[in-house]
Amino acid sequence: MIEIxxxxxxxxxxxILDGLNLxxxxxxxxxxxxxxGSGKSTLSYIIAGKEDYEILxxxxxxxxxxxxxxxxxxxxxAGVFLAFQYPLEIPGVATMTFLKAxxxxxxxxxxxxxxxxxxxxxxxxxxxxxxxxxxxxxKRALNVGFSGGEKKRxxxxxxxxxxxxxxxxxxxxSGLDIDALRVVSEGVNALRAPNRSFLVITHYQRLLQYIxxxxxxxxxxxxxMRSGGKELAEELEANGYADYKAxxxx
Amino acid sequence: MPAVQETIxxxxxxxxxxYKYGFETILEVDKAPKGLSEDIxxxxxxxxxxxxxxxxxxxxxxxxxxxxQEPNWARVSYDKIDYNDIYYYAAPKLNAAPKSLDEVDPExxxxxxxxxxxxxxxxxxxxxxxxxxxxxxxxxxxxxxATTFKKELAEAGVIFCSISEAIREHPELVxxxxxTVVPVTxxxxxxxxxxxxxxxxxxxxxxxVRCPMELSTYFRINEKNTGQFERTLIIADExxxxxxxxxxxxxxxxxNQLHAAVVELIALDDAEIKYSTVQNWYPGDANGKGxxxxxxxxxxxxxGKNSVITWTQVETGSAITWKYPSCILRGDGSRGEFYSIAxxxxxxxxxxxxxxxxxxxxxxxxxxxxxISAGRSQNTYRGLxxxxxxxxxxxxxxxxxxxxxxxxxxxxxxxxxxxxNASAVFxxxxxxxxxxxxxxxxxxxxxxxxxxxxxxxxxxxxxxxIQKLPMEFAVEAQKLIAISLEGSVG
Numbered sequence: 027m028i029e030i031x032x033x034x035x036x037x038x039x040x041x042i043l044d045g046l047n048l049x050x051x052x053x054x055x056x057x058x059x060x061x062x063g064s065g066k067s068t069l070s071y072i073i074a075g076k077e078d079y080e081i082l083x084x085x086x087x088x089x090x091x092x093x094x095x096x097x098x099x100x101x102x103x104a105g106v107f108l109a110f111q112y113p114l115e116i117p118g119v120a121t122m123t124f125l126k127a128x129x130x131x132x133x134x135x136x137x138x139x140x141x142x143x144x145x146x147x148x149x150x151x152x153x154x155x156x157x158x159x160x161x162x163x164x165k166r167a168l169n170v171g172f173s174g175g176e177k178k179r180x181x182x183x184x185x186x187x188x189x190x191x192x193x194x195x196x197x198x199x200s201g202l203d204i205d206a207l208r209v210v211s212e213g214v215n216a217l218r219a220p221n222r223s224f225l226v227i228t229h230y231q232r233l234l235q236y237i238x239x240x241x242x243x244x245x246x247x248x249x250x251m252r253s254g255g256k257e258l259a260e261e262l263e264a265n266g267y268a269d270y271k272a273x274x275x276x
Numbered sequence: 277m278p279a280v281q282e283t284i285x286x287x288x289x290x291x292x293x294x295y296k297y298g299f300e301t302i303l304e305v306d307k308a309p310k311g312l313s314e315d316i317x318x319x320x321x322x323x324x325x326x327x328x329x330x331x332x333x334x335x336x337x338x339x340x341x342x343x344x345q346e347p348n349w350a351r352v353s354y355d356k357i358d359y360n361d362i363y364y365y366a367a368p369k370l371n372a373a374p375k376s377l378d379e380v381d382p383e384x385x386x387x388x389x390x391x392x393x394x395x396x397x398x399x400x401x402x403x404x405x406x407x408x409x410x411x412x413x414x415x416x417x418x419x420x421x422a423t424t425f426k427k428e429l430a431e432a433g434v435i436f437c438s439i440s441e442a443i444r445e446h447p448e449l450v451x452x453x454x455x456t457v458v459p460v461t462x463x464x465x466x467x468x469x470x471x472x473x474x475x476x477x478x479x480x481x482x483x484x485v486r487c488p489m490e491l492s493t494y495f496r497i498n499e500k501n502t503g504q505f506e507r508t509l510i511i512a513d514e515x516x517x518x519x520x521x522x523x524x525x526x527x528x529x530x531x532n533q534l535h536a537a538v539v540e541l542i543a544l545d546d547a548e549i550k551y552s553t554v555q556n557w558y559p560g561d562a563n564g565k566g567x568x569x570x571x572x573x574x575x576x577x578x579x580g581k582n583s584v585i586t587w588t589q590v591e592t593g594s595a596i597t598w599k600y601p602s603c604i605l606r607g608d609g610s611r612g613e614f615y616s617i618a619x620x621x622x623x624x625x626x627x628x629x630x631x632x633x634x635x636x637x638x639x640x641x642x643x644x645x646x647x648i649s650a651g652r653s654q655n656t657y658r659g660l661x662x663x664x665x666x667x668x669x670x671x672x673x674x675x676x677x678x679x680x681x682x683x684x685x686x687x688x689x690x691x692x693x694x695x696x697n698a699s700a701v702f703x704x705x706x707x708x709x710x711x712x713x714x715x716x717x718x719x720x721x722x723x724x725x726x727x728x729x730x731x732x733x734x735x736x737x738x739x740x741x742i743q744k745l746p747m748e749f750a751v752e753a754q755k756l757i758a759i760s761l762e763g764s765v766g
Contacts, residue, residue: 074721077713098720099728107721114718118736124722127732132723167736184722 027051028192028223033084035072042068042079044248050192050241055224057234059259060245061267066227067111069245070196073225074108075101088192102128103135105191109181109198116168121180124168125150125187132188153186157213175206182213193217194225199233211236231263246270308365314338317471320365324440324474327447337460337470344464350627351656351688352596354569362534364472364505425489432488434518435480439507442478449480453511457540457577457604465536465598466573469505473538476506481516481547490746492521508539512547514580519550521749533558535594537572545580545607550588552745553601554753557593559760562651564623567595574601575631578610578639586613587630588744590753592760595624600658602631605639605667612641615741617753619760620653620685629659629690634670634700643674646738649685650761656688663700670700678708679737681730681761731758 028050035043042065050056060066072079073086075098085092093101116124130140141149154164157179169177178198185193195214199207214237218224226237234242234256242258244251244267251270252258308319317338321331346357429436435446443450460470477493493508512518535557541549551574560567570593576585587601603612614630632641641661649655655678663670678687689706711733719729735742735754742750 074717076717097725098717099723099725102721102723110718110721114712114715116715116719116733116736118739119732124719124732127728128719128722128724131725131728135723188722 027087027089028225029085029087030069030073031085031087033069033072033086034082035068035079035084036082037068037079042248043072043084046084046245046249048243048250050223050225052223053218053220054241055218055226055237055239057226057228057237057239057242057256057259058245058250059228059231059242059262061270062229064246065248066245067196070108070194070225070227073101073194074098074106099131100135102188102190103132107185107188107190107193109178109185109193109195111197111200113169113177113181115170117170119168120165121168122150122164125164125184128184129187149187150183153183156216157183157186158209159183174201175203175210178202178206178210179213182210182217186213186217191221192223192225194227195237196227197229198226199228199230207233207236231259234259244270308363310363311360312338312362312364312472316364320472320474323365324443326440326443329447329451330443333455333460334471337467338472340461341464341467341471344461344467346464350598350658351654351690352598352625352627354596354625357534357569359468365474428488429491433482433485434487435478436491437478439473439476439478439509442509446478446480449511450478450509453540453542454507454509455540457542457575458538458573463573465571466538469507469536469538469573473505473507476508476537477510477522478508479510479518479520481512481518483513484515485513486516487518490519490521492523494523504533504535504537506537508537509542510540510549510551511542512544512549512583514545514547516544517548519552519746521552521554521746523554523556533568535568535570535572537574539572539574539601541574541576541585543576543578543580543583543585543607543610546582547580548584548586549576550586550746551576551601552749553587553589553591554745554749554756555589555591555593555597556756556760558595559593559622559624560595562622564595567624568593570594570597570599572599574599575604576602576612577604578607578612578636579604580610581607581636582609582611583607584611584613586615586744588615588741589617589628590741590745590756591616591618591626591628592756594626597624597626597628599628600630602633603641604633604635605641605670606635607639608636609638610636611639613744614641614643614645615744616645617648617738617741617757618646618655618657619648619650619757620655621649621651621760622653623651624653624655626654627656627658629657631660632662632672634661634663634667634672636667638669639667640670641672643672643676644740645674645676646741647676647678647687647689648681648734648737648757648761649678649687650681652684654686654688656690658690658692660692660694661702661704662692662694663697663702665696667697668699670695670697670702672700672702674702674704676704676706677737678706679734680708680710727758727762730761734758734761 030046030048033043033046058066081094086094088104093106126146133140159179198210226239239256241253242256243253308316317334321334458466461467479491481487510520541551543549557568557570578585585603591597605612612632618626618628620626630643643659645657647655647657657676661672676689680687687708691704693702715733716729719732734757742753745753
């Protein structure tokens with residue numbers, strides 16, 4: 027279970043999260059929707075441990091442990107995975123090398139044995155096949171020269187390989203055409219499991235037609251303004267976010 | 277930003293403990309008095325049992341050196357060196373010349389063991405497949421203490437021994453080639469070396485022979501206030517091939533120690549020499565105190581047609597590096613290559629690069645230089661590519677990339693290009709980049725800690741060059757780069 031309790035954070039004196047509360051149960055797919063600048067991406071960065079933010083209050087509990095007290099790599103080993111909106115390029119580092127380094131670093135941190143090369147190869151190739159990732163892409167430098175769709179598929183491949191406990195998808199639909207969106211969504215859906223939770227961040231309802239959420243939360247001005255089932259997403263699509271912005275202003 | 281402050285703090289905290297080769301070996305030592313004079317040179321020459329022609333060569337160099345000025349064009353700064361405050365000769369006391377490893381002082385062998393050098397042949401035999409064996413020549417302060425696999429190499433006709441031994445045993449080869457690539461008066465430090473060089477390695481690969489194993493020399497400066505002036509001469513006769521690797525370390529000292537080596541390579545028709553260096557001299561402490569001044573002249577002469585000389589270097593140590601391994605492309609169709617990784621951290625200063633001098637027709641050269649600067653270090657690439665009037669069809673490709681870690685270091689690229697032949701084609705590419713916080717965060721989000729993440733990104737940056745190193749040393753070099761950059765990111 028993931029419990030975000032009264033999270034308050036600032037960047038350069040500007041308040042981005044203002045007492046955010048959210049609980050995601052095991053096996054649950056929670057979607058956060060909200061207008062630009064509502065703090066959605068900040069929330070994902072803070073959970074994953076990016077440095078730029080000052081956390082003034084609150085905690086993020088993963089099975090009762092406050093991940094905010096951990097290093098980013100420790101959070102990863104504990105099962106926090108962030109699929110980036112803009113995955114970073116690592117020139118000169120073959121995708122395969124990167125995947126192996128990451129997987130084995132996590133396994134070492136959890137005091138598990140490292141995978142042998144054949145075991146690792148098999149795991150990667152199985153996962154890559156499902157995401158329609160060609161083998162030669164795994165030999166190329168990570169994300170260098172990848173198209174938008176390839177980068178997003180690579181994020182999901184990493185997610186599949188690392189088997190996280192808690193997956194955060196930050197605007198995974200941005201920059202994807204309809205075919206890529208389908209492949210990526212199928213990849214995510216295949217990973218849905220009773221002991222895995224998802225937080226899907228998106229502007230648009232479109233993604234949620236493919237990755238159907240259990241709960242939908244509306245975020246504005248650093249808070250969850252409203253929560254509901256998947257029908258809430260449709261309502262938002264029809265009415266926009268104007269109500270929530272107005273509500274805050276008033 | 278807080279991250280930047282952290283970088284600064286961590287770099288400030290770098291201390292000498294990081295240099296894992298900083299131990300000192302206690303030995304009985306045979307030393308010449310401090311300072312430089314004709315008498316000292318006579319002393320060195322006599323110690324080595326050298327013939328008269330060698331002594332005359334040294335004395336001539338010394339006379340010329342006295343009239344020369346220390347060069348000051350490099351982008352490095354240091355206090356004036358007092359050349360009379362240096363010991364020019366220090367040798368571990370040995371029972372005459374050791375006949376086998378068993379006669380070498382066990383303290384020395386221990387020192388090499390700590391350095392991870394498989395000096396003992398049986399260890400090599402036990403651990404490594406026959407094709408991967410490496411013959412080692414070990415130089416401790418001023419003398420070569422042991423050379424392995426001599427017999428087997430001799431069977432192939434390869435001469436691999438200390439230069440002192442070569443002067444005694446193979447004078448005809450030494451006289452024919454010594455000083456023909458780096459002339460006695462080439463530059464201040466090379467001339468000094470010619471006067472006082474104490475040991476080094478000699479390699480001769482006869483016609484048509486492919487040297488059956490990697491050759492390697494490990495240089496170690498141990499004594500206080502001692503200069504190391506080694507001289508290496510490698511000759512690849514027609515159609516031969518040799519791959520050679522040198523490694524360097526020194527104990528931690530508060531004073532600066534001078535290392536002024538000369539390396540000469542000669543490749544005759546269709547011969548190929550690969551020369552790789554993993555240089556890890558003591559870099560000094562966080563405030564720039566101590567460390568080795570590495571003022572080295574390395575040059576290869578592609579004397580024969582279609583000959584090839586490749587320099588590959590991984591430079592992580594030294595307080596100051598002043599070094600330009602170069603190729604003279606004299607033979608028609610000859611090729612010169614330079615692959616370099618220069619890592620600087622703390623207060624290190626690096627001014628390094630290469631010269632590719634195209635003299636023959638259809639000569640080609642390739643330069644791949646990767647500079648990584650961290651801490652408060654300064655890292656300069658300085659390179660010359662020139663085509664002589666007759667060098668028709670000369671081609672060069674140069675790629676210089678710099679990577680900055682933190683915001684207090686500097687990277688500089690100073691290329692010189694001279695072409696006197698209209699048909700020459702020279703290409704130059706250069707980039708400067710910084711490891712971004714975002715890249716680090718991305719890697720850490722996947723489970724790598726900060727140092728693993730930095731090492732991974734840096735290894736990606738240097739990959740093109742690492743691939744050029746002999747397999748056995750590529751892994752070692754990657755680790756060395758990671759160690760050198762420990763604590764450099766925030």
